[in-house]
Amino acid sequence: MNVLILGSGGREHAFALKLSESKKINQLFVAPGNAGTAKIAVNIHLSLTDFEAIKQTVLKNDIKMVVVGPEVPLVEGVHDFFLADAALKNIPVIGPKKDGALLEGSKDFSKQFMQKHGVPTARYKSFTSNNLEEGYTFLETLEPPFVLKADGLAAGKGVLILNSLDAAKQELKEMVSHQKFGDASSTVVIEEFLKGIELSVFVLTDGKSYKILPSAKDYKRIGEGDTGLNTGGMGAISPVPFADIAFLNKVEELVVKPTIIGLQEENIDYRGFIFIGLMMNDNGNPSVVEYNVRMGDPETEVVLPRIESDLFELFEGVANQTLHEKSFSVIDKTATTVMLVSGGYPEAYQKNKEISGFETIEESIVYHAGTTLKDDKTLTSGGRVMAITSLGSSIEEALEKSYRSIDKIHFDGMNYRKDIGFDVR
Incomplete structure (x- = not known):
């Protein structure tokens, strides 16, 4: 059977490596993939929200299952698209349809769901520009720090944790009235910390x-x-x-x-x-x-x-x-991973830095995240570049392997944390 994985990060490389162990799979495809997935699968360059391009890829390559890595295509309805298409409806998609994807796509829906079904969570209320003053009043009932969450997807940037009540009120106004996070913050969930x-x-x-x-x-x-x-x-x-x-x-x-x-x-x-x-x-x-x-x-x-x-x-x-x-x-066994990131990340960072040494790693798994191939060279293409994973009988043993492996890897500006697991060791 042929399988398509949608996504390009370390998660998708990990899926590809794990699925490649199955004897039931003939060929793996990853769209768009990275330099790591290119070694074990066929990378196909396409946009994750271009569902027509995904359809053509599936039909052309006789793909019988689609595994969705990131949240955006799920929230946009890729699973629903397959079910509504006569040529695709019998091809399973691993990932929820639009209604299930609301658990992540809408913080307000998610909190209502938890409250309705008795799932323990923080006290909260949701606000828009129409009831901004009520939002200010609700903030005054909470103890700092104050948690403000954009209702929709905001590329991981839609959550603010603020210690000042005045700052929380100002940010609430910026989010709902001035579209600080675009449409994602037209509704804002405020919850207790x-x-x-x-x-x-x-x-x-x-x-x-x-x-x-x-x-x-x-x-x-x-x-x-x-x-x-x-x-x-x-x-x-x-x-x-x-x-x-x-x-x-x-x-x-x-x-x-x-x-x-x-x-x-x-x-x-x-x-x-x-x-x-x-x-x-x-x-x-x-x-x-x-x-x-x-x-x-x-x-x-x-x-x-x-x-x-x-x-x-x-x-x-x-x-x-x-x-x-x-x-x-x-x-x-205990597993640990340490992420190698580009210099400057998570702010502005440079790309296209050649990566060396990772091919020699033996005691760890090298998962590619932000990498690309060019002229047989592996280059950085993202902020998070590689995840170096090791297994051991303890956190300490696994981390020692990861850090020994990292010593062999190099690219200009490479940065990583040397204290992963510091709070539980």
Whole structure:
């Protein structure tokens, strides 16, 4: 069978590597892919929201399954497009339809869903330019810091955490009245700040049954000790040491089951990943910070290496709603990944820097993220360039491997955090 993966980052390279292990797959295609996927699949250059181009690619290459990496094509309705097309409707898409993608595409919908179905989350209210004064009043009922979230997708930049009430009021006005994040912030969710330790739990579901994947924790800030600007993610670990069996049982009972049942009650036929961003509070209980409707990046780069099962067979189970029949096992190892980023990232950075040394890595997995091929050379093409993943019996052992591997890699301006996992070691 031929399979198409949509996306171009480390997550998609991780999918491609894992799927390439399956004996059931003849040929992998990745659109648009990167220099890493080019080694194990056929890259096809196209826009992820050009559904007609995706259709032509699928039909031309006899593709029988499409795996969607990022959220934008899901929110834009790529799955619905397939179901509405006579030539595509029988080709399964791994990823929810538009109604399910609202869990990530609309913060307001997501919070209403949690409240309706009893999923623990922070107290909140939503506001537009029509009730701005009510927004100011609600902010006055909260303790700082104040959390403001653009309702729609804002390329990961639509969440503000502010310590000053005056600054929060000003930013609320900028978001809803002056379109600070475009249409994404025409509605803004204000919620109370959750205190605790963050982690993520990932669920794969066919709409009826589910598998809970390994937990992970990522590190968003550019600077060591979690300082500086937010990024797409500077590294990750799996499993999360403090997320013991007792806590994960609470997550399943209080979060996962109500979420799956809620989707069924809303008549949302959800087939794909649910990324649950969690906060563990001082009492050891989970609260949901957010849902995402795809795997995280760089969390995918530590979750997939720990899964022993055939990922393609799991996806078949999602497509056919036979996921409960599929075997699922995870290795008892710790995985760590460290992201190599371009100098200047997450602000302005240079591209087209030649990368060397990664071909010699033996004790780690090199996942390409922002890379491209030119004249047989591998060049940087994004802010996050490579994720260096290692397995070990402990966080320390896995990280030592990753950092030893990083010592062999070079490109101009290369930057990375040297303290991934610092808070749980």
